[in-house]
Amino acid sequence: MLAFIIRRVGQSLLVLLIVGLVAFSMFNFVGDPIDNMLGQERTAEDIARLREQLGLDRSFFVQYFRFLQEALQGNFGVSYRQGRPVTDILLERAPATLELAAVSGVLAILFGIALGVFTAIRRDGIWAHAIMSASLIGVSLPTFLIGILLIYVFSVELGWLPSFGRGDVVTVGGWKTGFLTESGLKALILPSITLGLYQMTLIMRLVRSEMLEVLRQDYIRFARARGLRDRAVNFRHALKNTMVPVITVIGLQLGAIIAFAIITETVFQWPGVGLLFINAIQFVDIPVMAAYLMLISVMFVGINLAVDILYFFIDPRLRADRTGGH
Amino acid sequence: MAEPVLSIRDLSVEIPTRHGIVKPVDGVSYDIRAGEILGVVGESGAGKSMAGNAVIGLLSPPAHIASGEIWLNGKRIDQLRGEAMRRLRGKEIGMVFQDPLTSLNPLLRIGDQLVETMRTHLKISEKEAEKRAVAALEEVGIPGAASRVNSYPHEFSGGMRQRVVIALALCAEPSLVIADEPTTALDVSVQAQIIALLKRLCRERGTAVMLITHDMGVIAEATDRVAVMYAGRLAELGAVEQVLTRPQHPYTHGLMASTPLASEGKARLHQIPGAMPRLDAVPDGCAFNPRCPRATEVCRTPPPPRVKDGMAACWHPLVEDVEEKVS
Ligand SMILES: Nc1ncnc2c1ncn2[C@@H]1O[C@H](COP(=O)(O)OP(=O)(O)OP(=O)(O)O)[C@@H](O)[C@H]1O
Ligand SMILES: [Mg+2]
Numbered sequence: 001m002l003a004f005i006i007r008r009v010g011q012s013l014l015v016l017l018i019v020g021l022v023a024f025s026m027f028n029f030v031g032d033p034i035d036n037m038l039g040q041e042r043t044a045e046d047i048a049r050l051r052e053q054l055g056l057d058r059s060f061f062v063q064y065f066r067f068l069q070e071a072l073q074g075n076f077g078v079s080y081r082q083g084r085p086v087t088d089i090l091l092e093r094a095p096a097t098l099e100l101a102a103v104s105g106v107l108a109i110l111f112g113i114a115l116g117v118f119t120a121i122r123r124d125g126i127w128a129h130a131i132m133s134a135s136l137i138g139v140s141l142p143t144f145l146i147g148i149l150l151i152y153v154f155s156v157e158l159g160w161l162p163s164f165g166r167g168d169v170v171t172v173g174g175w176k177t178g179f180l181t182e183s184g185l186k187a188l189i190l191p192s193i194t195l196g197l198y199q200m201t202l203i204m205r206l207v208r209s210e211m212l213e214v215l216r217q218d219y220i221r222f223a224r225a226r227g228l229r230d231r232a233v234n235f236r237h238a239l240k241n242t243m244v245p246v247i248t249v250i251g252l253q254l255g256a257i258i259a260f261a262i263i264t265e266t267v268f269q270w271p272g273v274g275l276l277f278i279n280a281i282q283f284v285d286i287p288v289m290a291a292y293l294m295l296i297s298v299m300f301v302g303i304n305l306a307v308d309i310l311y312f313f314i315d316p317r318l319r320a321d322r323t324g325g326h
Numbered sequence: 327m328a329e330p331v332l333s334i335r336d337l338s339v340e341i342p343t344r345h346g347i348v349k350p351v352d353g354v355s356y357d358i359r360a361g362e363i364l365g366v367v368g369e370s371g372a373g374k375s376m377a378g379n380a381v382i383g384l385l386s387p388p389a390h391i392a393s394g395e396i397w398l399n400g401k402r403i404d405q406l407r408g409e410a411m412r413r414l415r416g417k418e419i420g421m422v423f424q425d426p427l428t429s430l431n432p433l434l435r436i437g438d439q440l441v442e443t444m445r446t447h448l449k450i451s452e453k454e455a456e457k458r459a460v461a462a463l464e465e466v467g468i469p470g471a472a473s474r475v476n477s478y479p480h481e482f483s484g485g486m487r488q489r490v491v492i493a494l495a496l497c498a499e500p501s502l503v504i505a506d507e508p509t510t511a512l513d514v515s516v517q518a519q520i521i522a523l524l525k526r527l528c529r530e531r532g533t534a535v536m537l538i539t540h541d542m543g544v545i546a547e548a549t550d551r552v553a554v555m556y557a558g559r560l561a562e563l564g565a566v567e568q569v570l571t572r573p574q575h576p577y578t579h580g581l582m583a584s585t586p587l588a589s590e591g592k593a594r595l596h597q598i599p600g601a602m603p604r605l606d607a608v609p610d611g612c613a614f615n616p617r618c619p620r621a622t623e624v625c626r627t628p629p630p631p632r633v634k635d636g637m638a639a640c641w642h643p644l645v646e647d648v649e650e651k652v653s
Contacts, residue, residue, distance in 0.1 A: 222421070226415065226416035226446070236442070240434075241431070316433065317432060
């Protein structure tokens with residue numbers, strides 16, 4: 001097990017190195033940072049000084065190495081636009097995105113699994129058919145359209161929920177949370193539904209089809225033949241086996257939720273890292289873009305690693321295959 | 327004589343299809359007594375599994391029992407539904423499937439699967455169930471049962487897994503066991519062991535067994551009586567020596583002649599010409615008549631012959647050879 005984890009951590013690091021290379025390359029190939037940082041009134045001297053200060057006069061690999069070194073210490077340089085350390089800006093923005101993603105993820109997973117199981121067990125029922133048809137809308141409508149529709153119905157027409165922003169936030173130990181105020185919670189509802197709906201339908205359809213497949217297996221027939229209660233057959237035997245393939249997808253979807261937050265944050269003017277990234281693109285604010293890229297890939301890689309390790313605890317066959325042989 | 331454990335009367339299973347209703351089981355009747363092993367043989371598609379599934383209430387829709395009765399220990403069970411039928415499964419009727427590699431849930435320890443089954447049917451504590459799980463594994467001959475309860479199915483060989491399956495089927499002490507080709511998927515070397523195990527356990531406990539198989543060796547080795555099925559109907563029913571050595575039905579005769587056991591020494595296996603009819607095209611009269619060397623007009627006219635009073639379902643059974651030739 002340890003050997004397996006070490007191997008996976010190694011692979012993860014390799015992925016991060018490559019993403020780091022891409023992020024770093026942006027500095028050299030997208031626009032000229034000096035242009036961006038110095039205004040019109042610049043002298044050749046200014047340029048040379050800044051060049052040296054930023055280390056832009058060194059070779060590519062030296063620069064890359066420096067970039068990695070700095071990144072490891074959580075230093076991604078200074079935002080061209082705001083003139084403040086990128087790390088500070090990101091940390092300020094991260095809670096908004098993480099809270100939104102967490103709520104969306106939890107909604108998507110809970111409802112996705114529950115509805116998937118329901119539509120599999122009652123597959124000929126009228127409700128199951130209704131849910132399956134409705135889910136087609138969830139997968140086919142683009143996220144921004146769902147967001148706009150929700151805003152139209154619940155903010156414009158009914159006036160129940162805010163259409164933009166996070167509401168009031170409270171700072172707890174340096175973390176700005178919207179969970180503790182009424183307006184903060186209200187503000188979370190529409191964006192998290194918008195962000196989680198696609199993932200929820202995806203998880204639901206996957207759980208349904210995997211579960212139908214599992215319900216056809218011999219061991220389910222045998223469980224029935226032993227007179228086990230429906231609840232035990234469906235949840236103890238079938239659901240557990242269903243989750244084995246579903247977990248990978250859920251892991252990937254969680255990563256996707258954080259990445260897709262860009263669109264939702266734009267629609268709802270949600271002050272998270274996604275919106276920050278969109279603004280950074282408009283201003284070619286390379287340090288912010290690079291740091292965002294790194295942040296997202298660290299999350300993706302981290303989630304994948306967690307999923308792989310989770311497998312170990314769910315599926316005994318993997319434990320045997322991977323540790324038995326050393 | 328004691329009342330039979332299982333009594334099937336004129337059982338028919340129907341499946342509605344696009345081309346009309348087919349009857350994979352058609353008017354089948356037989357009994358199985360306590361401690362008795364009934365072998366059920368017949369070609370693939372003859373309806374052996376369907377009959378077994380009907381008894382344990384596991385027909386997959388749209389297949390359903392259309393007529394007839396099933397009695398278990400003096401109680402009529404063919405009309406039981408849902409919860410009432412579930413309580414019988416595992417408790418009164420155990421089932422062993424063909425493939426032990428796929429019969430066990432890969433994610434649960436076998437001890438947990440045993441405990442779960444026992445605690446569903448018996449009022450015993452977790453502790454007690456765990457103790458009995460070890461005993462159940464010992465009984466089916468799993469070495470080191472006390473530690474093996476904590477193993478997962480993939481840690482056992484095929485033969486060992488089938489022993490676990492048998493332990494699971496028998497752990498709530500059912501009075502009837504349906505074993506649907508329990509050795510077909512196993513290595514030849516362990517087939518005999520599994521059959522011997524099944525036979526020993528059922529004899530000891532007085533369990534009635536419906537043993538579905540293609541293997542005439544298994545029939546000869548383990549069963550007391552044999553039911554021969556053809557196109558959903560019972561062709562012949564009788565004591566094992568009689569069916570194996572003095573079959574009455576021309577189909578049974580052909581079946582015996584086409585198995586290696588009966589034709590030992592002969593250079594080539596005898597083959598029955600033709601194939602069993604598809605269920606949507608069963609001929610009028612005796613279903614076997616197009617392939618039968620003895621068929622006459624009466625065989626082609628309905629109603630088909632039925633098994634009765636120890637006689638095969640045949641208008642011209644082989645025992646009557648002498649008289650037939652005279653007349
Ligand atoms: N859904 C269905 N629609 C139509 N016919 C079906 C359906 N399901 C099963 N059958 C038919 O029912 C018949 C009985 O099948 P059954 O599984 O009982 O055969 P069997 O004697 O157990 O054969 P085998 O030795 O191959 O296990 C087969 O001829 C099969 O084609
Ligand atoms: Mg069968």
